Amino acid sequence: MKQxxxxxxxxxxxxxxxxxxxxxxxxxxxxxxxxxAIDLDPQSHMAVSLGLMQNNLSGIDDVxxxxxxxxxxxxxxxxxxxLLPAGFRLSEVEKLSIKSRQQAIIIRDALAAIKGRYxxxxxxxxxxxxxxxxxxxxxxxEVIVPVSSDYLALHGLSQLxxxxxxxxxxxxxxxxxxxxxxxxxxxxxxxREVLARVMHYFPKQVLATPIRECAPVAxxxxxxxxxxxxxxxxxxxxxxxxxxxxxxxxxTFKA
Numbered sequence: 001m002k003q004x005x006x007x008x009x010x011x012x013x014x015x016x017x018x019x020x021x022x023x024x025x026x027x028x029x030x031x032x033x034x035x036x037a038i039d040l041d042p043q044s045h046m047a048v049s050l051g052l053m054q055n056n057l058s059g060i061d062d063v064x065x066x067x068x069x070x071x072x073x074x075x076x077x078x079x080x081x082x083l084l085p086a087g088f089r090l091s092e093v094e095k096l097s098i099k100s101r102q103q104a105i106i107i108r109d110a111l112a113a114i115k116g117r118y119x120x121x122x123x124x125x126x127x128x129x130x131x132x133x134x135x136x137x138x139x140x141x142e143v144i145v146p147v148s149s150d151y152l153a154l155h156g157l158s159q160l161x162x163x164x165x166x167x168x169x170x171x172x173x174x175x176x177x178x179x180x181x182x183x184x185x186x187x188x189x190x191x192r193e194v195l196a197r198v199m200h201y202f203p204k205q206v207l208a209t210p211i212r213e214c215a216p217v218a219x220x221x222x223x224x225x226x227x228x229x230x231x232x233x234x235x236x237x238x239x240x241x242x243x244x245x246x247x248x249x250x251x252t253f254k255a
Contacts, residue, residue: 003118005111006247007140009125009133012156015148016182018045019217020243021124023236024144026050026226027244029081033119036074038084040132042091046124050077051224052085061087063110064135070110082118094130103131108139137167142176144247147198148183149191149210158201177205178252180243184210199253206253209242
C-alpha cells in the first residue's frame with residue numbers, strides 16, 4: 001500500500017479543522033492502518049485532544065528550526081496511532097519569511113526518514129498562511145478542506161481553492177483536494193443549501209459523509225479522547241468512522 005500524506009487545512013477558524021484531523025487519524029488507526037498525526041498548529045490542540053498535555057515538549061519545531069531528526073520526537077499515543085507534537089517553539093516558525101524553496105521542503109525531506117513506516121500521515125495545519133502551511137503542502141499528496149455548514153464558511157472557500165491550485169503549479173506536482181462538510185444539521189435548510197452549493201462548484205471533491213453536529217464531538221477534547229473513544233455510538237463517532245472509510249476508498253458525495 002502506498003503511503004498517503006494528507007494535510008488538513010483551512011485558513012478560516014471554527015470550521016472543525018483540528019477536530020477533523022485528530023478524529024480522522026484515530027478512526028483510520030482503529031481500522032488497523034498505521035497512522036502518524038503531525039501537529040503543525042502552534043496552539044497544539046491536536047496533541048491536547050489526543051491526551052498529550054505536557055508543557056514544554058519539543059517536536060516538529062526542532063525539526064524545522066534545528067534540522068533535528070523527526071524520529072526523535074514521535075510518540076506512540078494509541079494502538080496504530082503515533083503523534084509528532086508541535087513543540088513549544090513552533091510559533092517562531094511563522095515569524096520567518098520564505099526566502100527560498102529549501103525552507104518550504106524541510107518537513108517533506110524530514111519525512112523521508114520514515115518513508116513506508118506508516119500507511120497514512122495526517123498533518124493538522126494552522127489557520128493561517130505562511131511557512132508552516134507551505135511545508136505541509138510540499139510534504140503532502142492530498143488536502144482535506146473542512147467546511148462548516150453555514151453561509152459564512154463558504155466565504156473565502158473559492159479563493160482558498162484557487163490558492164491551492166496556484167500552489168500546486170508552483171510546487172510542480174498535482175494534489176488531490178477533498179472537501180469535508182462539518183457541523184452539518186440534517187434538519188437545517190441552510191446545511192442542505194451549503195451542501196448543494198459546494199457540490200455545484202466543486203463536484204467530485206466533496207467527501208460522501210457530512211459530519212453532523214453533535215455535543216460529544218465538542219466535549220471529547222477536554223478528556224483527551226477522540227469522539228470515537230468518548231461516545232462510540234453518537235452521530236459524530238459514526239460519521240468520523242464513515243469519513244475515514246470515504247478517505248480510504250476515495251468516496252465522494254453523489255447528488
